Amino acid sequence: MVVFPQCKINLGLHVVSKRDDGFHNIETCFYPVPWTDILEVIKSEDFSFTYSGTTIPGSAEENLCIKAYKLLQSDFNLSPVKIHLHKVIPMGAGLGGGSSDAAFMLRSLNSLFGLNLSVEQLNTYAAKLGSDCSFFVTDTPKLGSGRGEILQPTPVSLKGLYLVIVKPTIHISTAEAYASVKPKEPSISLSAILESPITSWKGKLRNDFEDSVFKIHSPINKIKDELYRHGALYASMSGSGAAVFGIFNEPVSLKNNFEGDYWAGVLK
Numbered sequence: 001m002v003v004f005p006q007c008k009i010n011l012g013l014h015v016v017s018k019r020d021d022g023f024h025n026i027e028t029c030f031y032p033v034p035w036t037d038i039l040e041v042i043k044s045e046d047f048s049f050t051y052s053g054t055t056i057p058g059s060a061e062e063n064l065c066i067k068a069y070k071l072l073q074s075d076f077n078l079s080p081v082k083i084h085l086h087k088v089i090p091m092g093a094g095l096g097g098g099s100s101d102a103a104f105m106l107r108s109l110n111s112l113f114g115l116n117l118s119v120e121q122l123n124t125y126a127a128k129l130g131s132d133c134s135f136f137v138t139d140t141p142k143l144g145s146g147r148g149e150i151l152q153p154t155p156v157s158l159k160g161l162y163l164v165i166v167k168p169t170i171h172i173s174t175a176e177a178y179a180s181v182k183p184k185e186p187s188i189s190l191s192a193i194l195e196s197p198i199t200s201w202k203g204k205l206r207n208d209f210e211d212s213v214f215k216i217h218s219p220i221n222k223i224k225d226e227l228y229r230h231g232a233l234y235a236s237m238s239g240s241g242a243a244v245f246g247i248f249n250e251p252v253s254l255k256n257n258f259e260g261d262y263w264a265g266v267l268k
Helices: 064-076 096-111 119-129 131-136 176-181 190-194 209-214 218-229
Strands: 006-018 023-036 036-045 049-053 079-085 142-145 150-153 160-168 234-237 244-247 262-265
Touching: 006 096, 006 131, 006 234, 023 190, 023 218, 036 096, 049 096, 064 119, 079 096, 096 119, 096 131, 096 209, 119 131, 131 176, 131 209, 160 218, 176 209, 190 209, 209 218, 209 234, 218 244
Parallel strands: 049 079
Antiparallel strands: 006 023, 023 142, 036 079, 142 150, 160 244, 160 262, 234 244
16 A cells, blocks of 8 residues: 655644643644655565655654554554555744645555544544644644644635745754744734635734744745745745745746745645
8 A cells, every 4th residue: 555645835824822731822824735745655574664765863663654653553453564654844944744645644554454433433543642643643734722623624725836845955853943932822813814815814814833944044034035025925934943934826937046945736
């Protein structure tokens, strides 16, 4: 079985409050983007995990694909599988690539072994693996709250618009981003802003991580400014960074304007 774990962008991200468990309550809109990794999972006599593409730091045992398998294996006594992950989505980008791999691993195992787990059950397992893993259980935009695992449908649609994502050669860990952010209640709810036309989002639809990240990594701010200079309807850092995206009415060719990873395409 071969699947294509996709990434996401955040349309607005409010860090609302610090929780007693050390995490933060957030408010965001997750939007799926067809920039994908490639994940193959097949039944095997022996368990194995291999990968290609972008280098994945850390030990194999820490990979979320393996953690996802072990999570279901503990409840369902799954037989061994062979896993190969071709990594394309950049890491330290705020695009949720690792979380997507984990969720698509759960989805693949559910299908491969006929577990018949519901979306709600898969969401519960995914939430144990990461704050935004649950979003990737389905392929539709969602409003996220809590740690990001509480999801609600949203009518937001960017279908037919052209997206550019730039990931500079800067790595920002989630811990680094949260260390400098100051939680606060938003004056306007995210859903209220998203109900307005995209042409009104600039200056209103905010990512709370930008203030602190831009002070430390000014090149990221310059990417955002450059996307606006080339006609973006809306531009923002995604998640805790370092990727920045711009949404355009029509295709633009900007790859030679930036260093680092680059993706562009029409949104569904």
